[in-house]
Structure formats: C-alpha cells, structure tokens
Amino acid sequence: MKTLHLGRQRGVTLVEMLVALTLGLLVAIAAMVTLVVGRTGFNSVDATTQLIDRERFAADTVARVIAQAGFEDQGADPLVTRAIVKRMGGDPEPDLFGWNNALYASPGTLAISGSTTMTDSSRTSGCGAVTDTSCANGSDVLVVRFQGSGNPTADGAMVNCRGESEPGLATGSLDERAANIFYVDRDAAGEPGLYCAYYNRATAAWVAGQPLVEGVEAMQVLYGTDRVTPLSTPPAALGDTIVDRWLRADQLKVAGNAAATRENWRRVRAIRVGLLLRGAPGSAQERVTGSFNPLGVAYAHTNDVGSTLATAADGRLRRVVNFTVHLRNDLSTR
Numbered sequence: 001m002k003t004l005h006l007g008r009q010r011g012v013t014l015v016e017m018l019v020a021l022t023l024g025l026l027v028a029i030a031a032m033v034t035l036v037v038g039r040t041g042f043n044s045v046d047a048t049t050q051l052i053d054r055e056r057f058a059a060d061t062v063a064r065v066i067a068q069a070g071f072e073d074q075g076a077d078p079l080v081t082r083a084i085v086k087r088m089g090g091d092p093e094p095d096l097f098g099w100n101n102a103l104y105a106s107p108g109t110l111a112i113s114g115s116t117t118m119t120d121s122s123r124t125s126g127c128g129a130v131t132d133t134s135c136a137n138g139s140d141v142l143v144v145r146f147q148g149s150g151n152p153t154a155d156g157a158m159v160n161c162r163g164e165s166e167p168g169l170a171t172g173s174l175d176e177r178a179a180n181i182f183y184v185d186r187d188a189a190g191e192p193g194l195y196c197a198y199y200n201r202a203t204a205a206w207v208a209g210q211p212l213v214e215g216v217e218a219m220q221v222l223y224g225t226d227r228v229t230p231l232s233t234p235p236a237a238l239g240d241t242i243v244d245r246w247l248r249a250d251q252l253k254v255a256g257n258a259a260a261t262r263e264n265w266r267r268v269r270a271i272r273v274g275l276l277l278r279g280a281p282g283s284a285q286e287r288v289t290g291s292f293n294p295l296g297v298a299y300a301h302t303n304d305v306g307s308t309l310a311t312a313a314d315g316r317l318r319r320v321v322n323f324t325v326h327l328r329n330d331l332s333t334r
Helices: 014-067 082-087 122-126 258-266
Strands: 096-099 141-146 178-186 192-200 205-214 216-225 245-247 268-278 290-292 309-311 318-326
Touching: 014 141, 014 178, 014 205, 014 268, 014 318, 096 216, 178 205, 178 216, 216 309, 216 318, 290 318
Parallel strands: none
Antiparallel strands: 096 141, 141 178, 178 192, 192 205, 192 216, 216 245, 216 268, 268 318, 290 309
C-alpha cells in the first residue's frame, strides 16, 4: 500500500506568479499597441482615400465650369455675341471676374463687375471671432459666365456648377448667360467647404450658395493674362492670346475706370486654381503644425494672402491640389 506524501506537493511561489503576470501583461500590451497602430494606419489610409475622392471631384467640377467660360452659341436664334453687343454700343460684362482674399456675399445684380457687396481683402478683417483657417485662409472668389445651349429647353450641352443644364439665350440680352460663383465658406458646424452660387433665370434671382465639397479649407486663384499691366488700362491692340503674366484678381482692376477693368478681364487666357482640403480631426497620424502652398511653391508670394497657409496642430490630414485651365473660348469683343 502506497503512502501519500502530501507535504511533497508544491504550487507556484509568489515570485513565479509575479513573473508570469508580468510576462502576460507585456504580451497583452504588445497586442494592444499593435492593434492601435494598425487601427491608426487604417484610419489614415481611409481618410486619405476620402480626401483624394473629394479633391478629384472639386477639381473636376471647377475645371469643367471654367472650360465653358465665354462660350457663345453661334447657331442660336437670336444670335447674340459679345462682338455684336459691342458694335451696338454696349459694353458687356466679362465672362470671368473675381475678388482676391474675399468673403462671399450675394452680388445682388448681374452687373457683377460693378457690384459692391464683395470687395478685395475683405477676409482679412471680415472673419470676426473666427481666427482659424476655416475662414482666415485668404481664399478668393471666382465668377464664370457662359451661354447655355438649347432654347427654350436646355439640351444638356452646357451645365452649371450644380450639374444642371443651362438653356440658351431667349432674348437679345447677354444677361441671360449662366453665371456661377465659386468660393469657400463655413457651414453651421464651422467646417469649411467649396460652395457655388448661381443665377436662376426662372426666378430671376441668385440662388444661395450651395455646398459642393466639404473640407475645402482654401481656394487660391491666379489669372494668366495677355498684355495686361497690373492696375492699368490695357493697350488698344490685343496680344497674341498667349499668357505673359499671372495676376491676382485685384491686379486686373483699374481704379475709377470700370470699362478698363472689364477689358482687362477679357484678356484672361488661363486660370490657375489651388485648393487645400482637410480631413476630420484625428485623421492624421501626428498632431503637427503645417505650411501649405495651394498654388504650388513657385506661385507663393508674400503679397498674395493665402498663397502660403500655416495650419494648426489639429490632427487633421491635409492635401493640396492645383491645376491650370487654358480657356477654350476667346473672351474678347472682337
């Protein structure tokens, strides 16, 4: 018969238990760190994909509308063109116009070049208590006009910034041209975005700005001009239609001379647009300050507010997209 020797049974010592607990805790911490890092990387990739989709849509929309600038339907009845209006003694509104470092307000009129609701440099002092880059970003305002197509029913060939078809001219007035205004604004939650306002011919009123793309923090615009000297009346002779100088919107305006201002705008041959987009808080892997050039480093100048934009360490992922659109249509009155 065997005798049980209970005294010889042994468990784990306190030291062994502490060592085991420590090792288990280290394994758990390592697994948690791996999970957090993986999750952060996934979120960053997802945020980057969203930003790329938004920047592509924003760039495509703006470029598409700009490419339509100055379109005249030569087969329309009645035929109305800038040259015809000029020969009849008129001075038609330019198909392009804009303001530098400006806050948007409804122009209240189709004679946009004479509107006083928007002014250059109004962002510098007009953001009030909002001091971050959702407003204080130096963004510009861009106006694009063109004739629609199809009368009385639009045929879908020409569309505005909302993707809606624009009909052709029904009368002998160029005021019936489609008019689109791009700008950056904030929503009720304080998030910036790319907005577009347009003139509704059916109601004879400007439609309040509609958000197109969320997260657009800044929009910078430069105009490629032909034979335009900043702030000066242009020479009578037209140039060779090749861009020889890039100017801000405020540099195309001639103080006290509305006719010269309109003529300068008709000599724009290309437009360069720069957009800065941002993701949601926490979309970036690090919280660091940043410096961005929406138009590109070569076009960043100290006298162009917003062409270099410093951003806070807010943990937001940011991307810049810039592009140049060479105008298809001659904007002159010849």
